[in-house]
Amino acid sequence: MLKENKKRYHHGDLKAALITAGLELLEEVGLDDLSLRAIAARVGVSHTAPKNHFGSLKGLLSTMAAEGFRRHAAEMKKGVEGTSPGKERLRAATAGYVRFAREHPSLFRLMFSPVLARDETDELAEAGASSYAVLQSVAAGLDWPRPKLTQPELQSWQNEMLLWTIVHGYASLLIEGRGPKKDDGTPLLDILEIMPDFDFVQSK
Amino acid sequence: MLKENKKRYHHGDLKAALITAGLELLEEVGLDDLSLRAIAARVGVSHTAPKNHFGSLKGLLSTMAAEGFRRHAAEMKKGVEGTSPGKERLRAATAGYVRFAREHPSLFRLMFSPVLARDETDELAEAGASSYAVLQSVAAGLDWPRPKLTQPELQSWQNEMLLWTIVHGYASLLIEGRGPKKDDGTPLLDILEIMPDFDFVQSK
DNA sequence: TAGAAAAATTTACACTGGCAACATGAGGAG
DNA sequence: CTCCTCATGTTGCCAGTGTAAATTTTTCTA
Numbered sequence: 001m002l003k004e005n006k007k008r009y010h011h012g013d014l015k016a017a018l019i020t021a022g023l024e025l026l027e028e029v030g031l032d033d034l035s036l037r038a039i040a041a042r043v044g045v046s047h048t049a050p051k052n053h054f055g056s057l058k059g060l061l062s063t064m065a066a067e068g069f070r071r072h073a074a075e076m077k078k079g080v081e082g083t084s085p086g087k088e089r090l091r092a093a094t095a096g097y098v099r100f101a102r103e104h105p106s107l108f109r110l111m112f113s114p115v116l117a118r119d120e121t122d123e124l125a126e127a128g129a130s131s132y133a134v135l136q137s138v139a140a141g142l143d144w145p146r147p148k149l150t151q152p153e154l155q156s157w158q159n160e161m162l163l164w165t166i167v168h169g170y171a172s173l174l175i176e177g178r179g180p181k182k183d184d185g186t187p188l189l190d191i192l193e194i195m196p197d198f199d200f201v202q203s204k
Numbered sequence: 205m206l207k208e209n210k211k212r213y214h215h216g217d218l219k220a221a222l223i224t225a226g227l228e229l230l231e232e233v234g235l236d237d238l239s240l241r242a243i244a245a246r247v248g249v250s251h252t253a254p255k256n257h258f259g260s261l262k263g264l265l266s267t268m269a270a271e272g273f274r275r276h277a278a279e280m281k282k283g284v285e286g287t288s289p290g291k292e293r294l295r296a297a298t299a300g301y302v303r304f305a306r307e308h309p310s311l312f313r314l315m316f317s318p319v320l321a322r323d324e325t326d327e328l329a330e331a332g333a334s335s336y337a338v339l340q341s342v343a344a345g346l347d348w349p350r351p352k353l354t355q356p357e358l359q360s361w362q363n364e365m366l367l368w369t370i371v372h373g374y375a376s377l378l379i380e381g382r383g384p385k386k387d388d389g390t391p392l393l394d395i396l397e398i399m400p401d402f403d404f405v406q407s408k
Numbered sequence: 409t410a411g412a413a414a415a416a417t418t419t420a421c422a423c424t425g426g427c428a429a430c431a432t433g434a435g436g437a438g
Numbered sequence: 439c440t441c442c443t444c445a446t447g448t449t450g451c452c453a454g455t456g457t458a459a460a461t462t463t464t465t466c467t468a
Contacts, residue, residue, distance in 0.1 A: 010415055010464055032319055036456060046417050048457080053415090057456065105318075112380050114313065115236055128382075161377075169373020173365075176316050178332075213432050214446060240425060250448050252426080257446090261425065 015053040017043045022064050026106045031113070036060070061110060062121050068107045069127035075100040076134040085141040093138040094167045101171035108175060132164070139163045219257040221247045226268050230310045235317070240264070265314060266325050272311045273331035279304040280338040289345040297342040298371045305375035312379060336368070343367045 011017060021042040026034050036057045037047040054060040076096035083089040101108040110116075116124060139159040154162065215221060225246040230238050240261045241251040258264040280300035287293040305312040314320075320328065343363040358366065 008464090014415080030318070035454080037454080047455095048418085049416050051416095051457080109318065112376070112382070114234070114309075114380060165373040165377060166370055167373070168377055169369040169371070172316070172376050173369060173372060176318060178316075213448090214434075218446080239423085241423085251424095252449085253447050255426080255447095 011043070011045060011049075014043065014045065014049060018050055018053065018060060019063055019067060022060055023067065023107065026064065026110065027104065030106050031110055058115060059121075061113075062116050062124050064107075065111045065113070065116055066121065066124045066127035068104070068111045069124070069131045071104075072097070072100050072108075072111070073127075073131040073134050076131070080134065080138070090138050090142060090163075093134060094163075097135070097167045098171050098174065101175050105175040108171070112172075132160075135164050135167070136160050215247070215249060215253075218247065218249065218253060222254055222257065222264060223267055223271060226264055227271065227311065230268065230314065231308065234310050235314055262319065263325075265317075266320050266328050268311070269315045269317070269320055270325065270328045270331035272308070272315045273328070273335045275308075276301070276304050276312075276315065277331075277335040277338050280335070284338065284342070294342050294346065294367075297338060298367075301339070301371045302375050302378065305379050309379040312375070316376075336364075339368055339371070340364050 018039060022034070022039045025039055025042060029038075036050060039060070040047040040049055043049075050057075050060055054063060076093045079092035079096040080089055083092050111128075120128075139162075140156065142159055142163070144154050144159065144162065222243060226238070226243045229243055229246060233242075240254060243264070244251045244253055247253075254261075254264055258267060280297045283296035283300040284293055287296050315332075324332075343366075344360065346363055346367070348358050348363065348366065
């Protein structure tokens, strides 16, 4: 192990350090006030150093968003493990989805930010897919209500998208601070309160 | 009618002109590339002129967002008028909600942007409420599925929030370009396809 | 060990939004 | 009609942003 306290010209693992510092600063100051120069300064490096590894600010943000999706997926998987298929698993996955958004609102917004949506990196697309896959697996065990039983079940992609729509809409409104609140300021709507608990959907 | 082509020191109706120009530019270049200076330049005025009317860029954006909510509400009302209560009205309102987001994605994002969420202007809060009120009135005529009929109906605020959650989640995912697409690139999921048409909810 | 490639720095540039000091002119009071 | 006030715009400036080009430093490889 080389001397660690002495400042070296080459950082050694600047790429990873920038991602970490970027994620930290993102949580501290929010997406709008996040600057490339501030991230570089936190790592103790000149403000143009990130260009070698990420090309531009957008490249760095894109990588950060990919890391966000991986953590997002992990947060959902963590709760899902050990649960039985059906409502319990649905509850765990949606809770993980919303919990992540609540605890990391800036990162969550970055992940779905239009700045990165268009020209996705392969890494970002892959990370996003891994997150979607968790919802996909959960949705497979569901049967949405069919008032007229003659109507066919939803197709699997409809199952997934409907689940995603609801949980994503809820998480979005939540972190935007919209919607009714209790007297103490906490959000009044808990999605668990109106979805699985209400038998809104049934497991097959 | 005073001379119109001659440049006057005092604009006359700068406030309204800035809002109009801001909304135009927003659609043209998107929220991230929208600059105060560009808006002022379009009106033919110095970049500090807006300060007299809006205080700061955030003030102008806030006013633009309020105008967005009013148009958003109008878009929903337009479709709702003349419909019978229940599913038809629900369909019209949600279609209006999504159509607005699809046709004005940048404005829609601005309206729900975290930059403005915190310290809302009275005008912004009021405009947002007028938009929410439309969903509120539509949701009043709904009965969400209750697999076990012994379970109580949703309370009115739950009705509204659940509807909002779904339609907002769908609109958000749509304009973010997420979700499955057809071969021609158009979005595969049409909310009308899986909600009212599927008898997902029933009118009372 | 030399020379090429990678990694960071320095410097410069075109932008941005906000501030302070000043210029203009519209409209009311006498 | 005149003066004078004050809202409305302008000019010049500042700190801060991301990006690009040229340069220095280090590491790696042949």
